[in-house]
Amino acid sequence: xxxxxxxxxxxxxxxxxxxxxxxxxxxxxxxxxxxxxxxxxxxxxxxxxxxxxxxxxxxxxxxxxxxxxxxxxxxxxxxxxxxx
Amino acid sequence: xxxxxxxxxxxxxxxxxxxxxxxxxxxxxxxxxxxxxxxxxxxxxxxxxxxxxxxxxxxxxxxxxxxxxxxxxxxxxxxxxxxx
Numbered sequence: 717x718x719x720x721x722x723x724x725x726x727x728x729x730x731x732x733x734x735x736x737x738x739x740x741x742x743x744x745x746x747x748x749x750x751x752x753x754x755x756x757x758x759x760x761x762x763x764x765x766x767x768x769x770x771x772x773x774x775x776x777x778x779x780x781x782x783x784x785x786x787x788x789x790x791x792x793x794x795x796x797x798x799x800x
Numbered sequence: 801x802x803x804x805x806x807x808x809x810x811x812x813x814x815x816x817x818x819x820x821x822x823x824x825x826x827x828x829x830x831x832x833x834x835x836x837x838x839x840x841x842x843x844x845x846x847x848x849x850x851x852x853x854x855x856x857x858x859x860x861x862x863x864x865x866x867x868x869x870x871x872x873x874x875x876x877x878x879x880x881x882x883x884x
Contacts, residue, residue, distance in 0.1 A: 718860060720804060722828035722875075743856055744806035745829065764873065772827055773873040776802060776860070789848065789857040 717756075718776040719747040723767065730766050734759065748786075801840075802860040803831040807851065814850050818843065832870075 719739055723731045732741070738759045739747035751759070756775075763773055778784065803823060807815045816825070822843045823831035835843070840859075847857055862868065 718802065720827055720830045722830075743804055743858055746804045746806075746858065760873065767874050770875045772875040774827055774830065775871045775873075777869040777871070778862070785861040785863075787859045787861070789844065789859075790851050790855045 717749065717751060717778070720774050721745050721763075722770075722772045724769065724771055727766050727768065727771065731763065734762055734766065742788075801833065801835060801862070804858050805829050805847075806854075806856045808853065808855055811850050811852065811855065815847065818846055818850065826872075 717739075719735060721728075721731055721735070722745065728745075735741070735747045738751055738755055739749035742748050760773075767773065801823075803819060805812075805815055805819070806829065812829075819825070819831045822835055822839055823833035826832050844857075851857065
């Protein structure tokens with residue numbers, strides 16, 4: 717799945733830390749990875765506790781692992797970013 | 801397809817304007833929509849001209865239109881945002 721958020725600067729650090737616990741960080745506010753339904757529920761519950769006002773979180777899920785073709789242009793977050 | 805970018809503030813206005821010509825704006829730096837190969841090539845060529853330094857652009861494409869399940873939490877960009 718892909719997760720993208722748009723979170724107020726005051727809360728973005730918390731959200732980044734949370735999402736990195738479950739997914740790979742691939743761009744400023746974009747994450748990808750495979751996650752179980754239970755883990756996703758956990759992630760969303762915590763995320764909802766962080767979010768306020770105009771904060772937004774979008775998830776794209778697919779039924780098939782092979783659906784996704786990703787193309788990266790310009791700078792890509794280094795693999796080391798995903799190590800906690 | 802889904803397009804996400806991470807562009808320096810100096811150039812982000814240009815990029816937003818460009819992407820909105822081709823796709824629907826669904827979050828701060830996230831767009832989605834269907835686009836022909838020709839239009840995508842056009843979009844990417846122009847985007848590359850805008851991008852510098854640490855700017856980044858990621859595209860997620862699928863072979864099947866039905867692959868995508870989207871969930872939105874919190875604030876969603878209003879439909880009026882997609883009208884040019």
